[in-house]
Amino acid sequence: MEIVEETKPFAESLIWTLQRDYFKENGIQAWTNSEVPHYITNNPFLAHAYAEIVLHFLKDIKRMKSQTNEKVYLIELGGGSGRLAYRFLKYIDEFCKSVSGEFPEFCYILSDLPPKNIEFWKDHRQLQTFVERGMLDFAIFDVEKDTRIHLIHSQTTIDVQSLAQPLIVIANYFFDSIPHDLFYFDNGTAFECAVHLTCDGLTDNLSPAEQLKSVNLDYQYKAIEKFPYEQRFFNDLLELYRSSIKRSHVLIPSVGIRCLERLGHLSNEGVFLLSADKGYHLLSELDEQDEPSLVHHGSFSLTVNYHALRIFCEDQGGQTLVTPHSHQHLNLIGLLMMSNSADYIDTKAAYSRFVGRFGPDDFFSFKKHFEKYFHKMNQGQLMSIIRLSGYDAHLFKQCIPYYRKLLPKISSQDKRSMLFVIQAVWEGYYTIGEDQDLAFEIGTLLYQMDLYNEAVVFFERSLNAYGQAAPTYYNLAICCYMLANKNVLNYLDICLQLDPNHIEAATLLKTISDEGR
Ligand SMILES: C[S@@+](CC[C@H](N)C(=O)[O-])C[C@H]1O[C@@H](n2cnc3c(N)ncnc32)[C@H](O)[C@@H]1O
Known part of the structure; x- marks a missing residue:
C-alpha cells in the first residue's frame, strides 16, 4: 500500500487539490462527456423556480426602494456549463419584456474557477445576446480566497461596499464540491477529523479523476476540549452539535460560509443566497451519519450541511427559506441576509409557491x-x-x-x-x-x-x-x-x-x- 499523503485535517487534504485540478484540466469536457451529472441541477424546472424567486426579490426591492435604480447583480458560483444561467436568463427576459420598466436593471455574473469554462461561455453563441444587452457578464471567482469580483466583459470590478443593492448569490450543486471541515460527535465528546490517504499502486501518471478514484481515505480522530475556530459563530455551532447530536460525523461548510461573508462585504444591503444540492437543513437529519464517502463522477461530491448555513444566516439576523419537508434528491434553500429580511414578502411567497408546494425536487421524483x-x-x-x-x-x-x-x-x-x-x-x-x-x-x-x-x-x-x-x-x-x-x-x-x-x-x-x- 502506497502512502499518498500523511495525515492532514480533512479540509486541507489533497483530495480538494485534485478536485480543483479535475475541473481546471477538463473545462467544459466534464459536462459534455456527462462525467459530472448535471441534469438535476440544470433542468428548466429548476431554472424556472430560481427565476421566479429572483423576480419576486426584484419586485420586493422595487417596492421598498422605489427611488433607487442601481443595477442588481446576481453571481452564480461554479457555473459549470452555463446551462442554468442560459435558462434562467431566458425566463427573466421573457418575463421582463411583458412588464417593461417594473424592475431594477439586472446583471447575471456567471463565474467559475477554470479559465477554460469562461472561454467556453465567452464564445457561446446563445449567450451573446444577453452579454450585448448588459444582462450577463463573466468572472473568474475562487470561493476560497477572492474578495472582489472582476467582470470580464464590462471591465468593471465589484469591490468592498460598492453595491447599493443586495447581492444575489446562486450556489447550485456547488457547496458539496468545495472543502469542508469535518468533526465527529459521540455522546457529548467532540473529535476533529483528519484523513490519511493511501493507494494500492502508484498514482504518478494518473489524471486527477483517476487519482481521486484510486485513493483510500483513512479517517483519524482527535478528541478536543477547546473548539479550534477564531470566529465565535463556528465554535457556538460546534457546541450546539456537541450538545445535541448523539453520534455522527458532521461537515462544517466553513469555506462556503467565509465566502458568503466576503460577498456580503461587497454590498451595503447584504446577500440573498439561493442554493440547491443534496443536503440537510434539519438538525435531526445530521445525526447518525457515517464518515463521508466521496461520490465519484470525475470529480466527487459530499452532502451539504445546510443546517449550518441556516444557523449562520439566523446568527446574522437573517431569515431562511426552507421546505417544511425533507427532500428526496435536491434540497433548494434560500438565505435572506439583509437587515430588513422580514420585509421580503414577495420573495418568501414565491419560495413557498415554486419550491415548498411543488418544487424541483418533487418534479425530479x-x-x-x-x-x-x-x-x-x-x-x-x-x-x-x-x-x-x-x-x-x-x-x-x-x-x-x-x-x-x-x-x-x-x-x-x-x-x-x-x-x-x-x-x-x-x-x-x-x-x-x-x-x-x-x-x-x-x-x-x-x-x-x-x-x-x-x-x-x-x-x-x-x-x-x-x-x-x-x-x-x-x-x-x-x-x-x-x-x-x-x-x-x-x-x-x-x-x-x-x-x-x-x-x-x-x-x-x-x-x-x-x-x-
Ligand atoms: C459539481 S460542479 C457544478 C457545476 C454547476 N453548478 C452545475 O450544476 O452543473 C462544481 C463547480 O464548482 C467549481 N469549483 C470548484 N472549486 C471551486 C472554487 N474554489 N471556486 C470556484 N468554483 C469552484 C467547479 O469548477 C465546478 O464548475
Whole structure:
C-alpha cells in the first residue's frame, strides 16, 4: 500500500487539490462527456423556480426602494456549463419584456474557477445576446480566497461596499464540491477529523479523476476540549452539535460560509443566497451519519450541511427559506441576509409557491417515476409532461422513441401541437456539444411527421453543430425529394462523396434517374 499523503485535517487534504485540478484540466469536457451529472441541477424546472424567486426579490426591492435604480447583480458560483444561467436568463427576459420598466436593471455574473469554462461561455453563441444587452457578464471567482469580483466583459470590478443593492448569490450543486471541515460527535465528546490517504499502486501518471478514484481515505480522530475556530459563530455551532447530536460525523461548510461573508462585504444591503444540492437543513437529519464517502463522477461530491448555513444566516439576523419537508434528491434553500429580511414578502411567497408546494425536487421524483411508464402514455400525456417540465430537451429526447411509435395514430391537430412543443424545446436548448445530436433526432421525427420543410431546418442545424455527415445529407435529400426541391441531387452527391457505400442514397439516385427528374 502506497502512502499518498500523511495525515492532514480533512479540509486541507489533497483530495480538494485534485478536485480543483479535475475541473481546471477538463473545462467544459466534464459536462459534455456527462462525467459530472448535471441534469438535476440544470433542468428548466429548476431554472424556472430560481427565476421566479429572483423576480419576486426584484419586485420586493422595487417596492421598498422605489427611488433607487442601481443595477442588481446576481453571481452564480461554479457555473459549470452555463446551462442554468442560459435558462434562467431566458425566463427573466421573457418575463421582463411583458412588464417593461417594473424592475431594477439586472446583471447575471456567471463565474467559475477554470479559465477554460469562461472561454467556453465567452464564445457561446446563445449567450451573446444577453452579454450585448448588459444582462450577463463573466468572472473568474475562487470561493476560497477572492474578495472582489472582476467582470470580464464590462471591465468593471465589484469591490468592498460598492453595491447599493443586495447581492444575489446562486450556489447550485456547488457547496458539496468545495472543502469542508469535518468533526465527529459521540455522546457529548467532540473529535476533529483528519484523513490519511493511501493507494494500492502508484498514482504518478494518473489524471486527477483517476487519482481521486484510486485513493483510500483513512479517517483519524482527535478528541478536543477547546473548539479550534477564531470566529465565535463556528465554535457556538460546534457546541450546539456537541450538545445535541448523539453520534455522527458532521461537515462544517466553513469555506462556503467565509465566502458568503466576503460577498456580503461587497454590498451595503447584504446577500440573498439561493442554493440547491443534496443536503440537510434539519438538525435531526445530521445525526447518525457515517464518515463521508466521496461520490465519484470525475470529480466527487459530499452532502451539504445546510443546517449550518441556516444557523449562520439566523446568527446574522437573517431569515431562511426552507421546505417544511425533507427532500428526496435536491434540497433548494434560500438565505435572506439583509437587515430588513422580514420585509421580503414577495420573495418568501414565491419560495413557498415554486419550491415548498411543488418544487424541483418533487418534479425530479415525478420524472423518475413517469419515465418507467412512457411506453404506456398517449401522445397527449407525453406532451403534458414536456410542458410541465418547461420544455425540457433531455426529457423530450427520452420521449422521442415513444412519439415515433404513436405517430401512425395521431391527428393533424396533434401534429401541430407537437410541432409547437418541438419548437419550444429547441428554443430553450443550450448546446454544449454532447454526443447525442438533438437537431438530427428532431429532424428525423419531423420527417416521419411529413413536415419536410421543418425537418430541413433541423438537419441544417445538425450540420452546423456536428459537421458534415452522410446520414444528415441523405435525410436532407429525401426531404427535398418529397418537396420536389432540386437540391436533392446536390445533397445526394455530397452524401455519396462522404460515404460511397450509402445504399439508400444510391437507391434514391436511381429512382430519380428512372423517374427522369
Ligand atoms: C459539481 S460542479 C457544478 C457545476 C454547476 N453548478 C452545475 O450544476 O452543473 C462544481 C463547480 O464548482 C467549481 N469549483 C470548484 N472549486 C471551486 C472554487 N474554489 N471556486 C470556484 N468554483 C469552484 C467547479 O469548477 C465546478 O464548475
